[in-house]
């Protein structure tokens with residue numbers, strides 16, 4: 001029987017177990033980020049200008065460059 005997970009995995013060119021593992025990683029990362037009272041992000045080694053990733057020193061959660069940009073801007077506006 002094929003379900004939506006199988007269809008999504010096929011569309012992404014991944015196996016079902018790989019897709020489910022990625023989904024679990026995404027959920028675990030979101031739990032870490034939500035529980036953190038104040039992030040302190042640092043750019044991860046190996047990041048490129050087009051594909052930068054940042055990790056919080058407190059919660060170990062990771063975000064992409066877009067999320068990092070808006071989080072930093074929000075902090076800056078909160079202090080004005």
Ligand SMILES: [Zn+2]
Pocket residue numbers: 032033036037038039040056057058059060061
């Ligand atoms: Zn954090």
